[in-house]
Amino acid sequence: MDRAEIEGPSRQEQAARSMLPSALRWRLLEAKKHRHSYVLLAPYTILFLLFTVLPVLIAIVISFTSFNLLEFPKWVGWHNYTRMFLEDEVFLIAVKNTFLFAGIVGPLSYLMCFVFAWLVNELKPRTRALMTLFFYAPSISGNVFFIWQIIFSGDRYGYVNGFLLDLGIIQQPIIFLKNEQYVLWIVLLVQLWLSLGVGFLAFIAGLQTVDRTLFEAGAVDGIRNRWQELWFITLPSMRPQLMFGAVMQITASFAVADVSTQLAGFPSVNYAAHTIVTHLEDYGSIRFEMGYASAIATMLFIVMVGSNIVVQKLLRKVGD
Amino acid sequence: MSTISTGNQKRLNRSFTGDLFLTLFLAVFAAFMVIPLVFTVSNALKPLNELFLFPPTLLVRHPTLTNFADLFHLMSNSWVPFSRYVFNTIFITLAGTAGHVLFASAAAYPLAKHRFPGGRLLFSIVVLSLMFSPKVTNIPNYVIMSRLGWINSYAAIIVPAFAASLGLYLMKQFMEQIPDALLEAAKIDGASEYRIFFRIVMPLVKPAWLTLIILSFQALWGTSGGSFIYSEQLKPLPYALGQIIQGGIVRAGPGAAVALFMMIVPVAIFIVSQSSIIQTMTSSGMKE
Numbered sequence A: 001m002d003r004a005e006i007e008g009p010s011r012q013e014q015a016a017r018s019m020l021p022s023a024l025r026w027r028l029l030e031a032k033k034h035r036h037s038y039v040l041l042a043p044y045t046i047l048f049l050l051f052t053v054l055p056v057l058i059a060i061v062i063s064f065t066s067f068n069l070l071e072f073p074k075w076v077g078w079h080n081y082t083r084m085f086l087e088d089e090v091f092l093i094a095v096k097n098t099f100l101f102a103g104i105v106g107p108l109s110y111l112m113c114f115v116f117a118w119l120v121n122e123l124k125p126r127t128r129a130l131m132t133l134f135f136y137a138p139s140i141s142g143n144v145f146f147i148w149q150i151i152f153s154g155d156r157y158g159y160v161n162g163f164l165l166d167l168g169i170i171q172q173p174i175i176f177l178k179n180e181q182y183v184l185w186i187v188l189l190v191q192l193w194l195s196l197g198v199g200f201l202a203f204i205a206g207l208q209t210v211d212r213t214l215f216e217a218g219a220v221d222g223i224r225n226r227w228q229e230l231w232f233i234t235l236p237s238m239r240p241q242l243m244f245g246a247v248m249q250i251t252a253s254f255a256v257a258d259v260s261t262q263l264a265g266f267p268s269v270n271y272a273a274h275t276i277v278t279h280l281e282d283y284g285s286i287r288f289e290m291g292y293a294s295a296i297a298t299m300l301f302i303v304m305v306g307s308n309i310v311v312q313k314l315l316r317k318v319g320d
Numbered sequence B: 001m002s003t004i005s006t007g008n009q010k011r012l013n014r015s016f017t018g019d020l021f022l023t024l025f026l027a028v029f030a031a032f033m034v035i036p037l038v039f040t041v042s043n044a045l046k047p048l049n050e051l052f053l054f055p056p057t058l059l060v061r062h063p064t065l066t067n068f069a070d071l072f073h074l075m076s077n078s079w080v081p082f083s084r085y086v087f088n089t090i091f092i093t094l095a096g097t098a099g100h101v102l103f104a105s106a107a108a109y110p111l112a113k114h115r116f117p118g119g120r121l122l123f124s125i126v127v128l129s130l131m132f133s134p135k136v137t138n139i140p141n142y143v144i145m146s147r148l149g150w151i152n153s154y155a156a157i158i159v160p161a162f163a164a165s166l167g168l169y170l171m172k173q174f175m176e177q178i179p180d181a182l183l184e185a186a187k188i189d190g191a192s193e194y195r196i197f198f199r200i201v202m203p204l205v206k207p208a209w210l211t212l213i214i215l216s217f218q219a220l221w222g223t224s225g226g227s228f229i230y231s232e233q234l235k236p237l238p239y240a241l242g243q244i245i246q247g248g249i250v251r252a253g254p255g256a257a258v259a260l261f262m263m264i265v266p267v268a269i270f271i272v273s274q275s276s277i278i279q280t281m282t283s284s285g286m287k288e
Helices: A001-021 A022-033 A035-062 A077-087 A089-121 A126-142 A144-153 A159-166 A180-193 A198-209 A214-218 A228-235 A240-254 A257-262 A276-286 A290-317 B001-013 B016-045 B068-075 B082-113 B119-129 B132-149 B153-161 B165-175 B180-188 B193-204 B206-221 B237-246 B249-281
Strands: none
Touching: A022 A035, A035 A180, A035 A290, A035 B082, A035 B119, A035 B153, A035 B165, A035 B193, A077 A089, A077 A290, A089 A126, A089 A180, A089 A198, A089 A240, A089 A276, A089 B016, A126 B016, A126 B249, A144 A159, A144 A180, A144 A257, A144 B016, A144 B237, A144 B249, A180 A257, A180 B016, A198 A228, A198 A240, A214 A228, A240 A290, A240 B180, A257 A276, A257 B165, A276 A290, A276 B132, A290 B132, B001 B082, B016 B068, B016 B165, B016 B249, B068 B082, B068 B237, B068 B249, B082 B119, B082 B153, B082 B165, B082 B193, B082 B206, B082 B237, B132 B153, B153 B206, B165 B206, B165 B249, B180 B193, B193 B206, B206 B249, B237 B249
16 A cells, blocks of 8 residues: 555656657757757857847837837837838838849849959969958958048049049039939949958858869860859859858848948938938937837848848759 | 869960950959058048148158147047047957857857757857848847946947857858867767867867957947947947048048058958958858
8 A cells, every 4th residue: 555655656757757748858858968068058049049039029029019218118000011111201212222222232242252252263372362352351441431431522622523623524523422313323332342241251262162173074074164164163062152142242232321321421312322221220219219110120121031031042043 | 294284274265365354354343442441541641731632642642640640639639538439449349359259159169069959940040140130130129238227338239249140150160170080089088068169179260260350350340339338438439430520621631540540450350360261261151
């Protein structure tokens, strides 16, 4: 009797334990075995969740509310989203400009990264290092892009104006940065100037790892020129780098804001260089309409991630 | 013999006009990239009368350090001493970069070398986070910072920089190349996971450190504090640069001097670490 009572609970416990899904039990055991891994991972993961993952979730939730930081958020449903597309004309200008920037700067800067990496790669090591420095330097030079403010300055001391006046092409200095016609293209130009970043370096590295024997094999298989070599051998061998570079360039091309604010001012003349991010900053840090700003941020998030995923799918087909 | 013949064959593939055209193309774009940087350097060295010469000149004729002297003069009269802005930027950059290298490497090691529940999921979220700009999360971050009471402190800039996703991604990809046999051997010798990480893994991934350092350094060096820092004493250098430039024509000289300073530090770091960075980027590719 006694014995049975003692054994009873333990048998129940066993039963309970075996009722735990075996997959979960295995996971718990695994987790315990890897506690060192979790300890090493913890500091980064906590901060990453707190400052990257949580904010995305918060933005999505706040985007359905009206929130001014002081009062408790008030649920408004889809109102912020309908307002964006139906009532806010400036937002539509921002969308147009952002897609123009992303549509031009994205592909063009990607192409530039690749073409320059490809050309630089054929140079002798010393020249290669120097050219790499030249191309990469703008993207790491801090806020040096303000030099373009002097280059396109609206008086005769601006370099472009000075040059054009000196040649007699124009009679009056052009106020480039306050002119709707020019300002968007100037921001675009400067953005391209800044765009040879990590993606460019990844391509240089990728080109250096292409197996040289493949070229010999290709020549035997009837590859006739540089272009065929590029498409059938080089590009497929560096596909992982191509995909990484694409992510870097696409994300940056949708986030144009600092250059626009710095060169064209805020707000730019007739919103000519207004982008989704500057619109977001307007509502987020000036008007404190956090609900609406979060709805804009959520849209931007969807557009950025969406286009990245589409491009990744396309790049998988390179050289097939 | 065979190498020579393939070399010759390669030559045949390349036409002289093609090479000439490509070299010219490269030269034109190199000029486009470099000229603004040359302006920055030479403007900082131009005396005031040369800064406003018509037509403007690319290169300085009589280099002088007056602009730097003017800058210190200008800033010594300002409410917050210039050295304070410099200190703020250097402190934010060094603290943020050091923490990032340590945290990201510690997290990259288990992700690269061990399989455990949740590891893959975490890494795919990190990859996903490369696909959107931190600008998306600016507003909620402000809310989080104010909850933490970090608004108007260095921490608001430094601590999130520890967990930048690009650094973790590159470090993890690089660490995957470390041969497993090496780690197994250390384990058999009785080394703990932490010992393996600090004594074996970290020394092997020095090129990746340098890459994380330059990326983090460059991001923090250029930060102006945004809406997170509003006290003048805590503002970093790019903010001061913005203020000087707003001063217009009279401030052109000192402005050029600050710009040169801002540019030269990250570029110098890149020059010394270039080959390590390229080596790291070799493994930067995204697996399918």
